[in-house]
Amino acid sequence: MNQNFSKIKNQNEKWKERQEEADHKLKEELQLLKREYQKPEMSKEQFKNLQVRIQEAKEMGKREQRKKIGLTAAAAAIGMILILPNTSAGIAHAMGQIPIIGQLVKVVTFRDYQYETDRHMANISVPEIKLEETVENSEIQEKLERTKDEINAEIQKITDQLVEEFEAHLEEKEGYQDILVKSEVLATTEDYFTLKLICYQGAGSGYQWNYYYTIDLNTGERLKLKDIFLEGSDYITLISENIKEQMQAQMLEDEGVYYWLNDEIEEWNFKSITEETSFYLNEKGNVVIGFDEGDVAPMYMGTVEFEIPREILQDILK
Numbered sequence: 001m002n003q004n005f006s007k008i009k010n011q012n013e014k015w016k017e018r019q020e021e022a023d024h025k026l027k028e029e030l031q032l033l034k035r036e037y038q039k040p041e042m043s044k045e046q047f048k049n050l051q052v053r054i055q056e057a058k059e060m061g062k063r064e065q066r067k068k069i070g071l072t073a074a075a076a077a078i079g080m081i082l083i084l085p086n087t088s089a090g091i092a093h094a095m096g097q098i099p100i101i102g103q104l105v106k107v108v109t110f111r112d113y114q115y116e117t118d119r120h121m122a123n124i125s126v127p128e129i130k131l132e133e134t135v136e137n138s139e140i141q142e143k144l145e146r147t148k149d150e151i152n153a154e155i156q157k158i159t160d161q162l163v164e165e166f167e168a169h170l171e172e173k174e175g176y177q178d179i180l181v182k183s184e185v186l187a188t189t190e191d192y193f194t195l196k197l198i199c200y201q202g203a204g205s206g207y208q209w210n211y212y213y214t215i216d217l218n219t220g221e222r223l224k225l226k227d228i229f230l231e232g233s234d235y236i237t238l239i240s241e242n243i244k245e246q247m248q249a250q251m252l253e254d255e256g257v258y259y260w261l262n263d264e265i266e267e268w269n270f271k272s273i274t275e276e277t278s279f280y281l282n283e284k285g286n287v288v289i290g291f292d293e294g295d296v297a298p299m300y301m302g303t304v305e306f307e308i309p310r311e312i313l314q315d316i317l318k
Contacts, residue, residue, distance in 0.1 A: 104144075104217055105193060106132045110156070113163055119176035122166050126159045127183060128152050143220025151213060151222075162199075169203075178202035187283045192216050192223060194280040208303050209292040212280040225279050228287065233316035240272040243289060243306045247296075259297045259304075270296045286310050 111126035129148045135141045159181065166179050180200040187194045194214040201207050214223040221227075229235040247259040247270070260268040278290040287308045293299045 104131065104133050104135070105215070106130050107195075110152075111159070113159075115166070120166070120170055120178075121176075122163070122179045124159055124162060124179065124181040125183065126155060126181075128155070140218070140220045144215075144217075145220075147215055147220055147222055175203060178206070186212070186280050189283075191218055192281060194282075196280065205299075207293055207299070210278065210290055210303050212278050212290055214280055223281075224275070225277065225287075226275055228281075228318060229313070229316045230318055235313065235316055236273055236275070238312055238316070239287070239289060239308055242308050242312050243273070244270065246306050258301065282307065284310070287313065 107127050107129055109125060110128035111124075113122060113124040113126070115122040129151055131144060131148060135144065162179060162181065166177065169177055178200070179202070181197065183195060183197045185193065186196050192214050194212060197211040197213075199209050199211075215221070216223045216227070226235070244261060247261045250257045251259060251261070259270065261270055263269050273289060278292075280288050280290070282288050288305050289308065290303065290305045291297075292303055293301070297304060
């Protein structure tokens with residue numbers, strides 16, 4: 001058992017090194033693009049070519065993101081893991097239990113997929129949500145069960161797809177690929193809990209995207225952004241304007257920070273969130289908006305989040 005844990009630890013360390021190397025190369029490349037983009041002496045032809053190069057960098061991750069149906073949630077602690085052999089060399093499937101994250105809900109590891117060669121590395125944890133207790137209200141209990149089943153089905157379907165895509169490229173003679181799926185509990189209270197699923201794919205350069213799921217324990221439903229606010233309130237404008245203010249402030253404070261806010265390529269600029277924009281509630285109860293790589297900034301910025309001050313939304317909160 002100790003050997004299995006040591007192997008997983010070594011895999012994680014190697015993956016981290018390769019991810020950092022790929023991200024560093026991507027950051028250098030995009031910093032160069034940014035400097036070139038800001039040169040006033042560029043010719044029209046150079047500027048046009050540069051637009052294409054930056055657009056390719058921005059779209060690189062989004063093409064992968066569109067393949068994903070939707071991922072959600074789990075806890076990132078490792079409990080008792082039983083490694084089971086697989087027919088493919090270097091692959092193991094694991095079943096185990098992760099510690100309880102709340103009085104009502106717990107998360108167990110349904111499957112743990114590991115693979116490692118010189119050119120390919122995968123570390124995918126497939127969680128499963130279980131209800132630890134039964135609530136008195138039968139209607140809420142039924143909704144909790146349905147929400148749990150929906151989330152678990154999404155997790156298993158998408159993770160199976162990621163594994164399938166990974167294995168489909170194992171026979172390629174050139175290049176390498178890394179893939180990681182892990183998760184963490186962002187907040188858990190008597191009223192709700194929020195889980196964040198972190199996904200990473202690397203093949204020359206890396207791309208990370210996140211999914212946030214908040215379950216309202218009072219209703220048993222997944223909490224949508226609009227559910228937090230009074231009906232008819234313009235929460236989209238208030239949040240969007242605050243995000244723009246935060247973007248501008250960060251860029252003024254640090255020249256290494258760059259968002260598509262006042263870019264000459266108008267269609268890239270962030271204008272507004274939507275009802276479907278990713279969000280979560282942190283331990284303070286504040287709304288936090290999350291964006292994937294390439295959504296509102298060059299990919300060297302990684303995934304970014306914006307915590308919205310409570311006083312901004314105080315008058316329209318339910």
